[in-house]
Amino acid sequence: MELGLSLGDTPKRFSFLSKSQKIPGEEDLGFCMALGMNGEDEIRKKETRNDGKRKGSSSDLPLQLDLLPFSPVPRSQTSSNLRFPWLTQNLATETGKGIDQRTLGVEEAEDGAALSSPNSTVSSFPMDFSIYTRGKRDANEGEADRGGASSRASDDEENGMARKKLRLTKEQSAFLEESFKEHNTLNPKQKLALAKQLNLRPRxxxxxxxxxxxxxxxxxxxxxxxxLKRCCEKLT
DNA sequence: CGATCCCAGTTGGTTACGTCA
DNA sequence: ATTGACGTAACCAACTGGGAT
Incomplete structure (x- = not known):
């Protein structure tokens, strides 16, 4: 079914939309439509994924985005226990083993032991993330805290190095996620504070x-x- | 008018998984 | 039945270009 929605010109555009982030109980038809792809293909892919070792992995947990149909809701109302629901979830998924390490979003925050209490805030987070700094690139970035858009230029290019792929740790991702739930944009001060706390560059x-x-x-x-699709189905 | 921020789109590295010899 | 090479898909950090402030 065509809805005539301009959702993107190329499938690549949606390439990073995780199927594992689907709404629980919902099908991926909307996603398939957005991709302009054959729904059967997508379902086959999903089944393949679910049959594999990834089944039960943290990446299969739903991403909690507080989304509502057609009504972007301001995130102003945030009580501490509503803000960090995943922190109180007692997820039994074993860290690392059998988990697709590629997915490091909120759904990876099951490693709750590494996190402070659900009431924790940015300023009170106890972790020292310096131990998570990885890679040759980071080793060359003692001056990493230069802020603002001046850091936009590739550091690697400045160093004459090829771009090195880094992956944030679960803890870093969870902490960033926590911050995102409080405010989905950052002022320069918050950015610097977060970067310093997580031992990341502001960029x-x-x-x-x-x-x-x-x-x-x-x-x-x-x-x-x-x-929209459901509306169309009702009309037909 | 330059600096800065944000967004849309893209690139490239990494990982898991299926297939096949 | 096992194993290792290979291809593919998915994920995501990082980049680019452009518009807005």
């Missing part, structure tokens, strides 16, 4: 928030699309 924090907002928006689009 990394900035990029993470940008990508996270993009994922949220895409997820909302998916929900909207599904809602």
């Amino acid at each position: 990394q924090v900035e990029v993470w928030f940008q990508n996270r907002r993009a994922r949220t928006k895409l997820k909302q689009t998916e929900v909207d699309c599904e809602y």
Whole structure:
């Protein structure tokens, strides 16, 4: 079914929308439509995934984005226990083993032992993330805390190195996620504080928030699309 | 008018999984 | 039945370009 929605020109555009982030109990039809792909293909892929070792992995947990059909809701109302629901979840998934390490979003926050209490805030987070700094690239970034858009230029290019792929740790991702739920944009001060606390460059924090907002928006689009689809089905 | 921020779109590295010899 | 190479899909950090402030 065609809805005539302009949701993207290429499948690549939606390539980072995780099927594992689907709404529980919902089908992926909206996603398939958005991709302009054969629904059967997507379902087959999903079944393949579910049959594999990834089954039961943290990546299969639903991403909680507080999405509602057609109504972007301001995140102003945040009580401590509503803000960090995943922190109180007692997820039995074993860290690392059998888990697709690629997915490091909110759903990876099951390693609750590494997190402070649900009431924890940015300023009170006790972890020392310096131990998580990885890679040759990071080793060269003692001056990493230069802030603002001046850090936009590739550090690697400045160092004459090829771009090195880094992956944030579960703890870093969970902490960023926690911060995102409080405020999905950052002022320079918050950015610097977060970067310092997580032992990341401000640019990394900035990029993470940008990508996270993009994922949220895409997820909302998916929900909207599904809602439209159901409306069309009712009309027909 | 330059600096900064954000967004949309893209790139490239990494990982899990299926297939096949 | 097992194993290792290979291809593919998914994920995501990081980048680019452009518009807005």
